[in-house]
Amino acid sequence: MDFSAVQQDALIELINIGFGRAGAALSKLTGHRVQLAVPSITMCPIDEMADRLRLLLENEVATVHQIFSGPVDGDALLVLDRNSAAILKELLTSEPPLPLEIDRSAREVITEIGNILLNACLGTFGNILKVKVSFSVPHLTLDTLESVVGSITVDRQGLRYALIVHSHFYLRNSSLTGYLVIVLGVGSIEMLIRALERWEAEQH
Numbered sequence: 001m002d003f004s005a006v007q008q009d010a011l012i013e014l015i016n017i018g019f020g021r022a023g024a025a026l027s028k029l030t031g032h033r034v035q036l037a038v039p040s041i042t043m044c045p046i047d048e049m050a051d052r053l054r055l056l057l058e059n060e061v062a063t064v065h066q067i068f069s070g071p072v073d074g075d076a077l078l079v080l081d082r083n084s085a086a087i088l089k090e091l092l093t094s095e096p097p098l099p100l101e102i103d104r105s106a107r108e109v110i111t112e113i114g115n116i117l118l119n120a121c122l123g124t125f126g127n128i129l130k131v132k133v134s135f136s137v138p139h140l141t142l143d144t145l146e147s148v149v150g151s152i153t154v155d156r157q158g159l160r161y162a163l164i165v166h167s168h169f170y171l172r173n174s175s176l177t178g179y180l181v182i183v184l185g186v187g188s189i190e191m192l193i194r195a196l197e198r199w200e201a202e203q204h
Helices: 005-030 046-054 082-093 104-129 145-155 186-202
Strands: 034-045 060-069 074-081 139-144 161-171 174-184
Touching: 005 034, 005 082, 005 104, 005 186, 034 046, 046 145, 046 161, 046 174, 060 082, 060 104, 060 145, 074 082, 074 104, 074 145, 082 104, 082 161, 082 174, 104 139, 104 174, 104 186, 139 145, 174 186
Parallel strands: none
Antiparallel strands: 034 161, 060 074, 060 139, 074 174, 161 174
C-alpha cells in the first residue's frame, strides 16, 4: 500500500501544519524560537520498520510513545538517538551538557516535546478526518530500536503499516534530526487516504 504523489504532497502539507503548531507551542514553552521541518515521508509494512530506522538511527534510542484511539487508532512515536535527545534538552533549557546517561530532567523535557509534537500532528489528522482522537499518557523509553519495534508488534497485533516522518528541529542556530512514526492498520490508512483526497480537493 502506497500513497500517490498527490496524496503524499497533501500528507506532507498537513504534517507541516501540525509541526508548525508544535513549533509554536515549544517556542512559547521554552522561550526559544523552535522550527520543525518535514523533509520526507515513507510508508512501509511494520515488519520492515526496524530495518528502515536502523539505516537512520543508532541502536540506542529515546522514544516517546503514545497510543491513540477512536475511528482511527494506532501508535505514535517520536524517535531520537540518545545523543540528539540529550542535545535537544540542553538547547531547550540552556542547562550544561548532559553526561552520557539521560537524567530525570532530560526525561521530562523529551517527554513533553514528544507529547506536544504527537498531539499536534495527530490532532491535525483528526481535524481533516473530522473525527475525535483520544490519546494515552505519553511514555518515554530508553532502549534498543529492536525492543521498541518489538513491543509495538507484540502488543498491537492489528497494526500493519508504519508511516515514518523524517523531520528536523531548528533552534538556537542548531539542527537536529528526529523521526515521527505513526503505526496504523489497513482500515485506518484507507480512511486517512480518502480524507487526504477530500482535503486536497477542497484546497483547489
